[in-house]
Amino acid sequence: MELINEIPNLDLSASFNLKDRDNMTSFSNYKKQVPKKFYIFRIVLVASVGGFLFGYDGSVITGALPFLTEYFHLSATGQGVAVSSAALGAIVGPLGSLKFAERIGRRKTMIVAVICFSVSAIGNALSITIWDFAFWRFVTGIGVGLAMISSPIYIAELSPPKIRGQMVNMNQLSNVLGILLAVIASYFFSFSGWGWRWMFGSEVIPSVLLAVGLIFIPESPIWLSVHGRFKEALYILTKINGVSQAQNELHAIKTEIVKERDTSAELLQPGFKRALIVAIILMIFSQINGVNMMLTYAPTILADAGIKMGTNAILSSIPIFLFIFVCTIIAFYLIKHFSRRGLLITSVLFMAVGHVIMAINLQEHWPPLYTLIPMSIGAGAFTLGLAPLSWVIVSEIFPNSARGKGLAIVCFFLYLSSFITSLAFPILTHWFNSRFNNTSGVYWIFFCICIGCLIFSYKMIPETKGFTLDQIGEFWRAHSSGIRKNREGIPLVKRF
Template sequence: MGQPEASEKHQDRRFVLIAVIAGLGGLLFGYGTGIVAGVLLFLTHTFQLNGSLQGAFVAVALGGAALGAAIAGMLADRWGRRRVLLATAAIFVLGSVLAALANTVLLLFLGRVLVGLAIGLASTVTPLYLAEITTPARRGAIVTINQLYISIGIFVAYGVNLLFANVTSGWRWMLGLGALPAILLFVGMWVLPESPRWLIQQGLAIRAAAALQYLRSTMQVTAELHSLQQGGAENNARSTSLPELFRNPKLRRLMIIGLGLAVFQQVTGINVVLYFAPRIFQETGLSSPFMAILATGGIGLVNVLATVLAMRFLDSLGRRKLLLWGLWGMLISLLLLSAGFLLPLQGLAGAILIVLVSAIFVASFAMSIGPIFWLLISEIFPLAIRGRAMSLATVINWLANMLVAGVFLDLVGAIGRGGTFLIYAAMALLAIIFTLKMVPETKGLSLEQIEQQLISNS
């Protein structure tokens, strides 16, 4: 018994190391989006950016992310998951350094476009790669490492904002420090193998076997390799072009699930809370900017801790049950936030209540649709189309992000914060109905079993 247990522990350590390195793509995603709030405070003075240019500074990164997500699947299917992650790291380093050293608005914006492009690539390829290298029993936790890193990246960005808030040209450090995790990802990906499933799809069985032996820390991979080859042969026998996902009624449901979750993850208002939390808290009663940013940092910490809990329960409770529980928590907290703004609550006590309810909302998100969206889109699509289908879902996710963030202040001006959060609550209710009717359970199944089950049952 001692030798197999030692081998299993060695495999665990090897796999955790692999997942930690590959998951750094999520950290780039989180840091690159979370650092903006602090940077904007400086750029308005350094480059005399008016309101329109400030909006453009945010928008160019989101636009770059949408572009990156749009091409990520095609690149990952053609060149492999590992190569695209290496390119992602290099682009992020270049964009971060260029933006940090910029002495003109043009260079600053170009740097942010490159960072956005890398974020879009990472947001698609990181969960794809993690899903394809792991075993069914661990896939929920391992793919959720991506969401954990996103949460950590946002939290670290809040901390860096505070650290350099009173430093001359602190915005340069805020932007430039994003290159560090990108360098770690670039170095780490050189020692990791390509996805065995992608190698099988390319007819590279010998390299796939070597990759599996490295990933599983054992030479005994014949049975798993045979299963992957069989699944790959079935994929190649099917017509799996991207338009086929919409034409074929057996596959259309998969795309509806992916795109539906992509939209609901954003239209329930998560990024409104993450992007505009300091402003919301200030207007509610935390008049000190430092206290508002500190409260926002607390929200970021809740986001991280709740994601850790999600990793613990995704493979035991299952995706569907956890998704529903979290969506109910989001619905209730959004209704409470709407009521709090409509009353309205005033003073320190009211502000503390709003912060606490916001924390419950973020925790509910982080334990449900936050990670489960990325997990499910890495699981439900056929291998031959998985990269491109995930790209489309991710593009829709980024576009929904841009729409919600872009119209938030206009909505608040038109119907108030209470009415705006009531709309997000209605979206959460629709997400619950959508999940009950459409979303399958994938816990404990291999990607090949999920594909066969979903296609045969559609």
Template sequence: MNVFVFLLSCVAALGGFLFGFDSGVINGTVGALQEAFGTSEVGSGFNVASMLLGCAAGAFFAGRIADWLGRRWALIVAAVCFGVSAWGSGIAGGSVEFVIYRLIGGIAVGGASIISPAYISEIAPAAVRGRLASLQQMAIVLGLFVAFLSNFLLAGVSGGASDPLWGFQTWQWMFWMELIPVVLFFLGLICIPESPRFLVARGKYEKAESVLARVDHPDDAPAKVEQIRGTLNAAHRPSLRDVRDTARKRIYPIVWVGILLAAFQQLVGINVIFYYGEVLWEAAGFTEENALLINVISGAINIGSTIVAILLVDRVGRKPLLVWGSAGMAVFLGLMALIFAGSEVDASGNLALTDMAGVFALLAANGYIICFAVTWGPVMWVLLGEMFPNQMRGAALSLAGLSQWATNFVVTITFPMLLSGIGLGGAYACYAFFALLSVFFAWKLIAETRGKTLEEMTGG
């Protein structure tokens, strides 16, 4: 593998790391924020989910901004937003101010979630594109793990997220820790070149050829530029209109597949574990300290599983991984639903799991995480970065990203309501149903893209 391509991919994947960190850091601060701001359960749920509204907006506009400014400059804008959000979330004095800063962070997360895998796909040779694009998911789970570990260590030093630490409350430091990778991301972006496919779209053929010569075989660069030119409409720059088949007066089917693919990744409820892990396991009868430790363990399992995905995605293919991952998730989610539904409730309203039931719940939860992390976690990002034709890639990614984050918002904000309404058992039965549905979606509608160049993708 070209070392230069790998380094470029790592820099772009730092956007995924910040995506994961920003998503996971809220996990250990939910109770402290509710206490600090005096919010209700609904208000606390909105504090957690508010970032996702920014994510939806960031994802929707990211593709269009990337088609306008370029992939590299769009990521630089995202890096600045990450920094503003990390600092502001820690200094917020109330829910309104906190939500504003989280929305800014959401715009950054949404933008990075779309542009980072697109950039990696556009600079990676076809033979290793799946593995390199999977670095995005690896970075996301590393970000989640580091956020969980940081929260656990900081709370361990101070005694709890609401306790004072170095002149401030611990939850504030939890947010400020993100500034370290933000600076690294910003500095890395200054050094990387623009995507060659964006350069061709802008008519900068010599620059595109120069980049392609460094990321692939130099002798193939001129022919590659001409091949990319052949997939672009020289009459106009890429725009949102490109997702519509004007002859048949409909949106191209491949765009609908991307929208549904992004939605199903969230409908299986994975981010309930990552956003509400502490709340979930405390509701299941674990202490705050043990709940935070479980988050760290789950994060480590997520990392190991993603390494397996990187090894498999270019060998097994995208479609088989999605089908088998959906089936596995449906089984483990169903087991969790049965365990939670069959457990008694104590006087405080929390589940009173027996020791054996607690062990089985943890095993099922981690089995579910493994199934997700080996398959749907990375494969969705790989497919979104490569499945669309060059002309519509930015616009189609905008719509798929909007779908992903809007669904994420709905799932996240409804979990506290499901928890108080139908309980953990009912909530996980819903997620199991969508996992089962995604088996048929992946089997019937997903086309294999392994080994194909981006120029071979069609919008039919």
């Protein structure tokens, strides 16, 4: 247990048995290294593979759904199966990542995820029946589930505290880039009845490019430290933070590892159990709030509002996704200058407003293009707040050695709720439409859910901005003893 004293002073002149020696030509050059923001940005951009895969896959099914419905003669339940089968696979992904992310590392787990994604893309493109299609969508979900756990963990563990929120938001930016590329691909492939096959087949191209990029990025320094590979961890930390800060960071990591030897028991202690429950509920709200469903079923919703099915519906959804992209860029500034809690609460409030306007729009039968207004309000608010911050907060909230297990448990519930919502949404809209001749009731339900999320965020979400991962872990440890301050004596929960 005397882990801190195992290597009290690392000999920097010793040889580094590293696979990622990039740009380290001599020890003298190594010692002169200073923090490099571009180096971090480049790594994080590649590592946000999980967000890209999630966005691309979600938008491909969005564009393909009208054609799948026609080709496979799908009912409302069949549409739910086609969409939700990926979410069902994503439930399995986190369970697999309990072994993968901790045993083989964050980077290799992301590579496995990309392989799953590539193989399933080909399977989806060649599907003969809806059940073939659902099976390969399930495999896609496994890959997405693996990536969406390993990517945020990796980014959070690699990023300095001052820019960690912005770097984790890169995952959301990659998500939006994936959405945009998929929408554009869907539009160009939508002029043929067989175009849906090319929509899914096109997923192979970005997958291969991402797999190549993942080969050249380093492993997480925290994962390396947990596995006793301190010299490699120090090298990576030095490239990120500079020599002196790297030594301090490594000492803090080693101290935290000593306190967190039994990771399963750690998560069940009062303070960390509370963190686990908070993280689970927050991520469930991020899936059942309704905005994801508006985006997933965008062409279908626009078609129901009076915009022609197929190509025109896909084209009409492009402004929404472009707006989301702009909001994602703005989110970098907001995350840097405002508190996590303040942004989260404001975001959920405007999402609730968007659902109210959508419900009234459908009740009053406003002109079809007016549907874009509440969709834009909800999607914009979601993208500026809840979408990135749910991942930022959850990736920060767990102790270092238990982060992989904690996030795997959280993502299990996340994708379970996503599966249920994706399956239920077309069934609910069909029921409301047949019973009341409009689907406004669905959005009143989503409004109530957003109000619940608003109250939860205000009461339960701690402020984590500006603190190291070790300080956040110390806060939850202190919280189990009834102390609401971190080791520096700074209260976290109510800080704005």
